[in-house]
Amino acid sequence: MAKLKKRDQSLDGSGLTHCKFALVFAVLMDFLGVASLLTGVFAPLEIKGRDFGDLLVYSGALLILFSMAGWVMWYSGNIEGLAVGKELTYKRSAVDRLARSLSRRIRRPHRSHSEP
Secondary structure (H helix, E strand, O other), X not given: XXXXXXXXXXXXXXXXXXXXXXXXXXXXXXXXXXXXXXXXXXXXXXXXXXXXXXXXXXXXXHHHHHHHHHHHHHHHHOOOOOOOHHHHOOOOOHHHHHHHHHHHHHHOOOOOOOOO
């Protein structure tokens, strides 16, 4: 039964959208990085005798590197089947508590102060 549920979840695609912000960040950084890299390589970018192609090539490579962090966050956020801390019977560390509290703050929708 669990295999059937897992297979159905993977078919409809809802199982891969736990970390939508990380996915959007990764895709956006990939797009901007590749665009910057290709523009720096193929476009003649001279302003007042200075070549700015190298700047775009290096910044594109950095944006692609940043996208890797987004892909790792997205992938690790979609891993399922990990044992919960209570099942492992381990004592929670300060780092674990901090990570959980930050995760809850990010997931919680922000309310504006102007609403009653």
